[in-house]
Amino acid sequence: MLRKVSGLLVVGLLILVPQAWGADLQQSVDAYLTQLPADFETVSCQTLSTKQSVGENVFVLDVREPAEYQAGHIEGAVNIPIRTLAKNIDKLPADKATSIAVVCKSGIRAAYATMTLKMLGYNNVKDVVGGMLAWEKEGLPVTK
Numbered sequence: 769m770l771r772k773v774s775g776l777l778v779v780g781l782l783i784l785v786p787q788a789w790g791a792d793l794q795q796s797v798d799a800y801l802t803q804l805p806a807d808f809e810t811v812s813c814q815t816l817s818t819k820q821s822v823g824e825n826v827f828v829l830d831v832r833e834p835a836e837y838q839a840g841h842i843e844g845a846v847n848i849p850i851r852t853l854a855k856n857i858d859k860l861p862a863d864k865a866t867s868i869a870v871v872c873k874s875g876i877r878a879a880y881a882t883m884t885l886k887m888l889g890y891n892n893v894k895d896v897v898g899g900m901l902a903w904e905k906e907g908l909p910v911t912k
Contacts, residue, residue, distance in 0.1 A: 829881065850880060866892060867892045
């Protein structure tokens with residue numbers, strides 16, 4: 769998902785860049801994007817579940833609205849709706865190296881939140897691939 773968002777940002781930049789720079793910039797962007805690993809800035813539902821089951825310290829941030837969160841969430845997840853994230857940074861781990869998994873319904877809001885946290889200096893943030901839709905589809909536990 770983050771790759772899609774990154775791609776949209778790149779496309780936007782290409783539109784704004786003068787034509788004279790377009791080909792060189794496009795080649796540079798292509799070289800960068802093709803080198804990204806398949807799991808770039810993401811964690812699968814199964815991997816997150818496994819990390820939790822073995823007791824690995826992963827801070828799960830659920831950026832959905834409160835009603836969505838209350839309808840069912842990953843055990844231990846902290847709910848901070850994306851629109852209030854900047855006002856609730858104090859609810860995040862103080863150590864910016866802490867592993868953070870960001871989840872929403874499908875992955876779009878989580879991708880935005882992941883990018884935001886990266887810009888704020890958090891260096892171990894991953895978007896949960898497919899969000900709660902995927903989590904539930906895989907039959908993983910949901911807390912209400």
